[in-house]
Amino acid sequence: MIFNSLxxxxxxxxxxxxxxxxxxKFRVFILLAASYYFYISWNPVFIILIxxxxxxxxxxxxxxxxxxxxxxxxxILGISxxxxxxxxxxxxxxxxxxxxxxxxxxxxxGSYQPIEAWDIILPVGISFYxxxxxxxxxxxxNGKINAEKNLSYFALYVCFFPQLVAGPxxxxxxxMPQLKEKTQLxxxxxxxxxxxxxxxxxMKMVIADNLGVFVDSVYGDVVGTxxxxxxxxxxxxxxxxxxxxxxxxxxxxxxxxxFNVNLSENFRTPYLSTSVTEFWRNWHITLTTWFRDYIYYxxxxxxxxxxxxGLAILTVFIVSGVWHGAKWTFIFWGLFHAxxxxxxxxxxxxxxxxxxxxxxxxxxxxxTLVTALWVFFRSPDMDAAILYFKSxxxxxxxxxxxxxxxxxxxxGLFVVSDILTRKKNFALSLNKVPSLARGAIYFVLxxxxxxxxxxxxxxxxxFQF
Amino acid sequence: MxxxxxxxxxxxxxxxxxxxxxxxxxxxxxxxxxxxxxxxLENLWVVPLESDAIYFGESSNFHIQEGDSIKHRIxxxxxxxxxxxxxxxxxxxGLHAGTYLSLVKNIPKEMNLKFVVITxxxxxFSANWRYAPFENYLAKSALMLxxxxxxxxxxxxxxxxxxYQSDEERNVQMKLAWKNEKFAIPNFDYDNVIExxxxxxxxxxxxxxxxxxxxxxxxASHYIKNFAFNxxxxxxxxxxxxxxxxxxxxxxxxxxIFNLLGENFEEAERLVGSELIYLMEKNRSLLVSYYADxxxxxxxxxxxxxxxxxxxxxxxxxxYNYQGKKIVAENIKKAIIENELHN
Numbered sequence: 001m002i003f004n005s006l007x008x009x010x011x012x013x014x015x016x017x018x019x020x021x022x023x024x025k026f027r028v029f030i031l032l033a034a035s036y037y038f039y040i041s042w043n044p045v046f047i048i049l050i051x052x053x054x055x056x057x058x059x060x061x062x063x064x065x066x067x068x069x070x071x072x073x074x075x076i077l078g079i080s081x082x083x084x085x086x087x088x089x090x091x092x093x094x095x096x097x098x099x100x101x102x103x104x105x106x107x108x109x110g111s112y113q114p115i116e117a118w119d120i121i122l123p124v125g126i127s128f129y130x131x132x133x134x135x136x137x138x139x140x141x142n143g144k145i146n147a148e149k150n151l152s153y154f155a156l157y158v159c160f161f162p163q164l165v166a167g168p169x170x171x172x173x174x175x176m177p178q179l180k181e182k183t184q185l186x187x188x189x190x191x192x193x194x195x196x197x198x199x200x201x202x203m204k205m206v207i208a209d210n211l212g213v214f215v216d217s218v219y220g221d222v223v224g225t226x227x228x229x230x231x232x233x234x235x236x237x238x239x240x241x242x243x244x245x246x247x248x249x250x251x252x253x254x255x256x257x258x259f260n261v262n263l264s265e266n267f268r269t270p271y272l273s274t275s276v277t278e279f280w281r282n283w284h285i286t287l288t289t290w291f292r293d294y295i296y297y298x299x300x301x302x303x304x305x306x307x308x309x310g311l312a313i314l315t316v317f318i319v320s321g322v323w324h325g326a327k328w329t330f331i332f333w334g335l336f337h338a339x340x341x342x343x344x345x346x347x348x349x350x351x352x353x354x355x356x357x358x359x360x361x362x363x364x365x366x367x368t369l370v371t372a373l374w375v376f377f378r379s380p381d382m383d384a385a386i387l388y389f390k391s392x393x394x395x396x397x398x399x400x401x402x403x404x405x406x407x408x409x410x411x412g413l414f415v416v417s418d419i420l421t422r423k424k425n426f427a428l429s430l431n432k433v434p435s436l437a438r439g440a441i442y443f444v445l446x447x448x449x450x451x452x453x454x455x456x457x458x459x460x461x462x463f464q465f
Numbered sequence: 466m467x468x469x470x471x472x473x474x475x476x477x478x479x480x481x482x483x484x485x486x487x488x489x490x491x492x493x494x495x496x497x498x499x500x501x502x503x504x505x506l507e508n509l510w511v512v513p514l515e516s517d518a519i520y521f522g523e524s525s526n527f528h529i530q531e532g533d534s535i536k537h538r539i540x541x542x543x544x545x546x547x548x549x550x551x552x553x554x555x556x557x558x559g560l561h562a563g564t565y566l567s568l569v570k571n572i573p574k575e576m577n578l579k580f581v582v583i584t585x586x587x588x589x590f591s592a593n594w595r596y597a598p599f600e601n602y603l604a605k606s607a608l609m610l611x612x613x614x615x616x617x618x619x620x621x622x623x624x625x626x627x628x629y630q631s632d633e634e635r636n637v638q639m640k641l642a643w644k645n646e647k648f649a650i651p652n653f654d655y656d657n658v659i660e661x662x663x664x665x666x667x668x669x670x671x672x673x674x675x676x677x678x679x680x681x682x683x684x685a686s687h688y689i690k691n692f693a694f695n696x697x698x699x700x701x702x703x704x705x706x707x708x709x710x711x712x713x714x715x716x717x718x719x720x721x722i723f724n725l726l727g728e729n730f731e732e733a734e735r736l737v738g739s740e741l742i743y744l745m746e747k748n749r750s751l752l753v754s755y756y757a758d759x760x761x762x763x764x765x766x767x768x769x770x771x772x773x774x775x776x777x778x779x780x781x782x783x784x785y786n787y788q789g790k791k792i793v794a795e796n797i798k799k800a801i802i803e804n805e806l807h808n
Binding site: 009187452 | 467468471478482485486489490493494498501502605616617619620621622623624625626
């Protein structure tokens with residue numbers, strides 16, 4: 001079941017009604033059952049992984065709280081992290097590792113018989129819930145939070161369906177108090193949640209999926225595509241991935257709001273950033289802050305020497321690349337981002353300036369860099385990414401330019417709405433709009449959603465991570 | 466109470482919004498979407514309202530043989546043969562009863578039809594066609610043509626609320642059907658398509674059948690995959706579609722003619738053998754009697770088209786030269802005249 005499906009359109013109101021029909025003490029079970037059902041609808045087998053992960057971290061939390069010995073605590077933490085990362089490694093990176101071992105062995109020994117790749121299916125959402133549970137155990141270990149005693153609530157923290165498969169990656173101290181809070185049915189929550197769901201669906205189905213049609217056609221025939229279309233394709237992909245993921249997150253936040261749960265914001269108009277560093281403060285915020293808190297700070301953050309700081313940045317961004325997928329393209333994508341962040345630090349790029357022209361120039365440079373790096377992200381392998389860049393320079397003939405107007409209009413509409421909602425999210429921004437204008441906005445969005453949603457529905461891009 | 470009022474106001478607004486949006490959609494994007502996802506409907510739009518009959522067909526209706534001096538459609542030939550009845554044509558490549566059903570649902574209410582002629586392709590009942598990748602497009606078209614608000618149909622397509630399956634999934638289903646469907650042909654070693662086809666593919670039949678060569682084995686294999694099946698009148702999707710067409714026609718009070726296309730039984734027997742003809746005949750007679758019992762006018766061209774009329778020689782199709790098309794048209798004409806005489 002995905003958010004942009006009829007099943008979810010029926011599932012969500014049903015869970016909503018059941019949730020408010022029952023008394024508070026039963027609601028955790030309603031949400032838990034709904035969440036497991038939501039996940040089982042993908043692949044029933046992988047629910048075992050979530051249950052295992054839940055039990056391991058629940059147990060680790062309790063043990064950590066009861067254990068005084070530092071070495072035993074470290075051992076418990078180590079076991080918990082290794083178990084979680086072990087699952088992640090096996091399902092996500094095993095074949096990638098095998099492939100690279102094969103290549104190295106072949107280079108060393110020509111007669112080496114390569115080991116065949118295993119037929120492993122990646123469980124949806126594994127990277128997200130694994131990071132969420134790891135953060136819990138580390139926080140208990142560091143004494144930032146108390147261990148959760150109630151297994152049902154802890155299980156719900158791990159698998160709360162709105163954010164289970166692609167985040168936002170929530171911290172225990174943000175999500176758990178809200179899950180436990182006794183809630184009443186509040187009309188504002190319905191309207192707030194409904195608005196976000198509508199806007200999220202618009203971003204995903206109208207913008208991202210329509211841009212995706214163009215992007216797929218461009219990436220499907222890089223050599224035969226006109227240079228201008230390749231450039232447009234790369235810009236479109238920047239917005240496709242943004243609207244796809246932002247759309248997903250917005251639906252997740254809207255869905256959770258119906259249950260009076262405020263999930264964390266994941267995006268703050270990242271494409272308005274005037275530096276790559278700023279981009280990362282506004283893009284996939286819950287992942288970035290996770291890396292900041294659990295990798296960057298433990299490695300020293302910006303407190304040590306420039307070299308130490310540089311190594312921390314490199315580590316964080318390469319891990320970020322690896323987190324996205326078991327491919328060299330992701331690793332290079334992360335590496336290049338790290339290099340740009342380091343460069344900006346060295347040249348003090350991020351220094352505030354009131355000069356509008358300079359700000360504009362910085363924005364152009366930043367957007368161009370981020371867009372160019374998405375080519376690595378989108379390409380199936382490094383050769384394809386390099387070919388894409390080479391092809392941009394090789395086919396500037398006028399013939400073969402595909403300039404369908406509709407994606408540009410839709411994109412323009414989105415950009416305007418994104419800028420207008422940069423300070424407050426879409427739902428909150430609408431509060432100040434007169435009711436007639438609000439009705440007109442609903443009309444336009446629903447009309448576009450019903451009539452202009454792409455027909456070749458694509459799964460959310462971030463589900464593959 | 467507050468929540469009831471809140472919900473009621475929004476429900477009323479939603480209904481008003483929906484109908485307004487639907488009108489807006491009909492006047493803006495709908496025609497483009499029909500062109501993209503269900504272009505056959507455009508043929509129905511141009512059908513004159515005063516027509517007496519509509520001929521629903523697939524490529525057999527319009528495919529021509531290179532060198533044919535007359536390039537008319539079957540439906541056009543039929544129209545010429547029956548000057549007292551005006552026959553309109555709605556056709557497109559690859560259609561089957563599922564799409565005809567959607568089209569029949571969309572016949573304008575103002576039309577005062579006497580007949581609808583539905584092309585029935587024997588192969589369309591086979592697993593090879595039922596699980597073909599093209600089914601996605603046909604299922605999408607069918608949803609687009611549903612008699613509901615067009616804007617909702619469009620959104621349901623975006624939500625993939627039609628029988629969408631990946632090519633791999635359809636391939637798996639096809640192979641399962643080939644494996645699980647048992648033929649029980651008397652004194653015959655092979656009990657399903659997989660066994661039969663494998664025996665052929667492994668060339669064991671080259672020694673048995675003098676008509677087979679290395680070159681025409683693939684064609685023989687296509688004949689097995691397309692023609693060898695047990696027609697299941699309970700579960701076959703195409704039967705369900707045809708039944709629904711009969712039901713609509715009965716309600717709207719026009720006659721249905723099922724035009725069962727001719728197959729190249731000569732080539733089938735030459736390349737594969739009499740066992741295949743045995744199965745084909747079993748299915749044909751079941752189909753004809755099943756629909757005759759339902760009051761459908763059955764035009765049985767099954768054995769009527771000689772091998773020389775078939776255009777394609779590397780795939781079993783129902784593409785005929787003009788002589789073959791004329792035979793079909795003549796047979797439909799006879800059926801219509803007989804029916805008129807009876808009434």
